[in-house]
Amino acid sequence: MTTSPALVEVEEAVPSSAPPTSGRRILTAVTRDKGALACLVFLAIVVLMAVAAPLITNLSGWGPYQFDSAAINSDLGGVPHGSLGGISGSHWFGVEPQNGRDLFARIVYGARVSITISLSATLLTGILGVVLGMLAGFYRGWVDQVISRLMDFLMAFPALIFMIAILSSLPSGNRPVLLVVVISAFGWPYLARVIRGQTMTLANREFVEAARASGAKDSQVVFREILPNLRGSIVVMTTLAIPGYIGTEAGLSFLGVGVSPPTASWGQMISSSVSWYSVDPMFFAIPGLFLFLTVLSLTVLGDKIRTLIDQGEAA
Amino acid sequence: MMRYVLGRLGGVILILLAVCLFTYLIFFKLSPDPAVMICGKTCTPERIDSIRDVLGLNQPLLTQFWDFLSGIFVGRDYGSVHCSAPCLGYSFQTNESVWSMITARLPVSITVAVGAAVLWLLVGVIGGLVSAVKQGTWWDRSAMGLALGGVSVPNYVLALVLQYVLVVKLQLLPFPSAVPFADDPLLWLESYLMPWVVLAVGYACLYARLTRSNVIDTLAENYYRTARAKGLSGALIMRRHALRPALTPITTIFGMDFAGLLGGALITETVFGLNGIGKMAADSIAKNDQPVIMAVTLLAAFFVVIGNVVVDLLYTALDPRVRVVSS
Numbered sequence: 004m005t006t007s008p009a010l011v012e013v014e015e016a017v018p019s020s021a022p023p024t025s026g027r028r029i030l031t032a033v034t035r036d037k038g039a040l041a042c043l044v045f046l047a048i049v050v051l052m053a054v055a056a057p058l059i060t061n062l063s064g065w066g067p068y069q070f071d072s073a074a075i076n077s078d079l080g081g082v083p084h085g086s087l088g089g090i091s092g093s094h095w096f097g098v099e100p101q102n103g104r105d106l107f108a109r110i111v112y113g114a115r116v117s118i119t120i121s122l123s124a125t126l127l128t129g130i131l132g133v134v135l136g137m138l139a140g141f142y143r144g145w146v147d148q149v150i151s152r153l154m155d156f157l158m159a160f161p162a163l164i165f166m167i168a169i170l171s172s173l174p175s176g177n178r179p180v181l182l183v184v185v186i187s188a189f190g191w192p193y194l195a196r197v198i199r200g201q202t203m204t205l206a207n208r209e210f211v212e213a214a215r216a217s218g219a220k221d222s223q224v225v226f227r228e229i230l231p232n233l234r235g236s237i238v239v240m241t242t243l244a245i246p247g248y249i250g251t252e253a254g255l256s257f258l259g260v261g262v263s264p265p266t267a268s269w270g271q272m273i274s275s276s277v278s279w280y281s282v283d284p285m286f287f288a289i290p291g292l293f294l295f296l297t298v299l300s301l302t303v304l305g306d307k308i309r310t311l312i313d314q315g316e317a318a
Numbered sequence: 319m320m321r322y323v324l325g326r327l328g329g330v331i332l333i334l335l336a337v338c339l340f341t342y343l344i345f346f347k348l349s350p351d352p353a354v355m356i357c358g359k360t361c362t363p364e365r366i367d368s369i370r371d372v373l374g375l376n377q378p379l380l381t382q383f384w385d386f387l388s389g390i391f392v393g394r395d396y397g398s399v400h401c402s403a404p405c406l407g408y409s410f411q412t413n414e415s416v417w418s419m420i421t422a423r424l425p426v427s428i429t430v431a432v433g434a435a436v437l438w439l440l441v442g443v444i445g446g447l448v449s450a451v452k453q454g455t456w457w458d459r460s461a462m463g464l465a466l467g468g469v470s471v472p473n474y475v476l477a478l479v480l481q482y483v484l485v486v487k488l489q490l491l492p493f494p495s496a497v498p499f500a501d502d503p504l505l506w507l508e509s510y511l512m513p514w515v516v517l518a519v520g521y522a523c524l525y526a527r528l529t530r531s532n533v534i535d536t537l538a539e540n541y542y543r544t545a546r547a548k549g550l551s552g553a554l555i556m557r558r559h560a561l562r563p564a565l566t567p568i569t570t571i572f573g574m575d576f577a578g579l580l581g582g583a584l585i586t587e588t589v590f591g592l593n594g595i596g597k598m599a600a601d602s603i604a605k606n607d608q609p610v611i612m613a614v615t616l617l618a619a620f621f622v623v624i625g626n627v628v629v630d631l632l633y634t635a636l637d638p639r640v641r642v643v644s645s
């Protein structure tokens with residue numbers, strides 16, 4: 004490795020000696036693994052698409068809501084002109100049947116929806132899961148009882164049916180925010196359960212007792228002793244949760260209760276392609292492929308990070 | 319032990335009551351007025367009032383909830399319409415009691431769930447086992463790579479791909495329909511094959527990964543090494559000392575997953591147009607048929623909660639390490 008001298012210097016500059024699960028160690032390990040690196044590159048492209056969506060569609064020439072009636076054959080019921088769903092120099096991924104909206108632009112804007120919603124849901128579940136899980140595991144007693152029963156209750160719910168039902172009965176309002184809230188409301192117990200268990204074990208360890216004996220307050224014990232030791236689990240659980248939330252958002256949009264049209268989302272694009280899949284397979288293949296690759300990349304990366312952290316803990 | 323079981327059953331009843339109340343509040347308070355929904359376009363204020371009266375919507379909330387609960391056990395009347403014993407409500411959109419709608423569609427959902435479960439258990443557990451034994455070989459690496467891919471395909475995408483390739487292009491299979499087995503066993507098999515595969519893929523991949531890592535962990539345990547050192551035969555050690563502890567956690571997860579599916583595989587049933595509980599839920603949500611949505615939610619929660627208890631009891635039977643000490 005050519006960069007190692009620089010890294011050694013940095014390590015030495017921080018005498019507190021980084022813990023074995025340091026972000027840097029994981030990053031170097033990931034960039035050395037070809038598969039993981041490919042996933043990272045693909046995710047970087049998706050994130051770039053999401054961030055720079057308006058710029059990119061300016062370059063490609065078509066916006067996500069622009070109709071191009073010249074690109075579709077109205078005599079054949081609106082099937083795109085040309086083979087492969089109308090892929091051409093001006094429409095890089097082809098067009099939607101019937102109204103001729105540019106698929107590339109809609110994929111780019113759809114990435115925005117998927118990324119924003121899944122990251123916000125991950126953040127919200129992360130906060131809820133860690134705070135409530137630690138409260139339950141640290142204080143035990145009635146606090147634990149209340150939180151644990153709440154988790155049992157939420158996990159007993161058929162989440163998908165319930166999410167659809169809530170989303171369809173609530174006034175449309177701000178769909179993305181509603182999606183985030185509903186996804187997080189049913190998602191946090193899975194993280195909290197793990198955090199609770201680990202907090203319980205950690206709270207009995209010698210270093211926590213030592214901290215208490217030296218007069219640390221509850222808040223100090225929680226933030227300085229317990230939270231840093233939960234970092235590995237939190238990173239792994241949240242990385243592996245993101246692909247799940249991307250899938251959930253796409254699934255809800257696929258079922259018609261996610262983001263409302265004309266806003267583009269990958270799931271909603273796949274949903275509208277259902278009635279066209281036999282005549283224009285590209286219409287569902289493109290968003291389907293993007294959704295699959297994004298979820299796959301995140302899963303592979305999450306898995307890799309988990310292995311690395313496990314190895315770090317064993318070392 | 320008896321005390322433990324009774325305690326768990328008490329917990330189940332409490333959770334189901336809470337689910338009932340919560341669903342009731344959400345659906346009947348947040349969503350549009352059911353009386354207006356039933357009344358339709360040609361509606362007079364008097365008619366709305368009389369519908370409210372029939373549904374008991376003018377009663378205080380607790381009374382309404384009590385009527386709903388007691389209806390489940392003793393049945394109830396909506397005006398001239400009688401809804402007999404397990405009355406989970408009455409759909410005025412289809413003019414049927416929700417219970418009969420559910421029982422008519424349950425066989426389809428059970429067929430989908432059982433078929434998929436058999437498939438994913440076989441493929442997942444055997445695949446994971448072989449991977450664990452041949453740890454590090456090309457088989458292991460490609461199987462686990464495939465498993466990562468399989469976990470990542472959203473099932474509606476897989477459903478559309480399979481349908482396009484197998485039904486539209488190659489014409490190997492008919493478009494799925496809920497044919498009863500007795501009518502035409504071959505068509506039944508052909509119809510359910512795609513839904514089973516679509517539903518099973520994700521679980522199979524997950525189970526393969528779980529089985530693999532559990533078996534590998536077990537092979538590193540001391541009791542396994544002891545068994546080998548005693549000179550027991552390979553097959554016996556595998557069965558008694560490696561598989562049993564490795565597969566016990568799989569039983570737990572399987573129970574939960576399977577129970578979750580009995581309440582209807584919403585996406586799979588919808589994509590393939592199979593008329594099970596899941597599709598009924600999706601249709602009712604689209605039509606805003608609240609009694610049906612609520613009943614399906616309750617039914618699904620019921621399966622999950624019962625599944626949870628069954629799994630815990632089974633676990634104590636399977637794993638001697640967690641048996642409850644009767645004090």
